[in-house]
Amino acid sequence: MHADCEKIIFTEEQLKARTTEIAVEVDKLYAGKRPLVVGILKGSIIFYADFIRHLTVPVELDFMVVSSYGSGTVSSGKLNIKKDLDRDVKGRDVIIVEDIIDSGFTLANLKSLLLERGAASVLIVTLLNKEERREYDIKPDYNCFDIGDEFVIGYGLDYDEQYRSLPYIAVLKKSVYGG
Ligand code: IMP
Ligand code: MG
Numbered sequence: 001m002h003a004d005c006e007k008i009i010f011t012e013e014q015l016k017a018r019t020t021e022i023a024v025e026v027d028k029l030y031a032g033k034r035p036l037v038v039g040i041l042k043g044s045i046i047f048y049a050d051f052i053r054h055l056t057v058p059v060e061l062d063f064m065v066v067s068s069y070g071s072g073t074v075s076s077g078k079l080n081i082k083k084d085l086d087r088d089v090k091g092r093d094v095i096i097v098e099d100i101i102d103s104g105f106t107l108a109n110l111k112s113l114l115l116e117r118g119a120a121s122v123l124i125v126t127l128l129n130k131e132e133r134r135e136y137d138i139k140p141d142y143n144c145f146d147i148g149d150e151f152v153i154g155y156g157l158d159y160d161e162q163y164r165s166l167p168y169i170a171v172l173k174k175s176v177y178g179g
Pocket of ligand 1: 043098099100101102103104105106107150151153157159
């Protein structure tokens with residue numbers, strides 16, 4: 001385990017098993033369709049890559065870069081679209097793949113935006129869910145794991161752009177961010 005981690009909460013094996021389970025369920029919903037799978041960069045990359053490999057329906061891939069965070073661990077309250085989609089979402093069945101829902105600000109805003117743009121449907125798939133931190137009215141349709149109010153890293157998730165490549169998810173030591 002990396003020295004900056006307090007404890008590992010999900011191992012590589014647990015992540016793999018749960019991602020497969022979720023993807024198989026989502027896949028069934030889209031029989032006969034061609035969903036546009038939108039990954040929210042950068043946090044979702046590893047989950048996204050694992051998730052899409054278990055879909056059997058034809059998919060198109062697209063990405064957005066949005067941020068509601070600076071380099072800290074507390075939401076700054078402003079959604080910033082740094083990179084928009086390449087594809088038009090009008091009439092499309094969209095699957096948003098996100099790393100974690102915290103306050104819900106990012107996904108509440110994104111979901112409304114894509115529906116305003118004419119998406120036929122928007123499904124939210126998230127790796128982690130911090131239910132007790134929710135401030136905005138949004139629920140994941142599919143969620144791999146619920147976690148408490150702790151800052152986690154690894155499997156795509158960062159603290160100040162560090163730790164994304166760790167193959168597991170761990171709680172970051174508070175001493176690292178001075179908490
Ligand atoms: P929300 O808009 O408050 O729901 O924040 C969602 C975003 O905050 C996620 O996409 C992450 O980038 C970031 N975030 C929230 N909690 C954590 C965490 O524990 N570790 C790493 N990133 C987090
Ligand atoms: Mg993110």
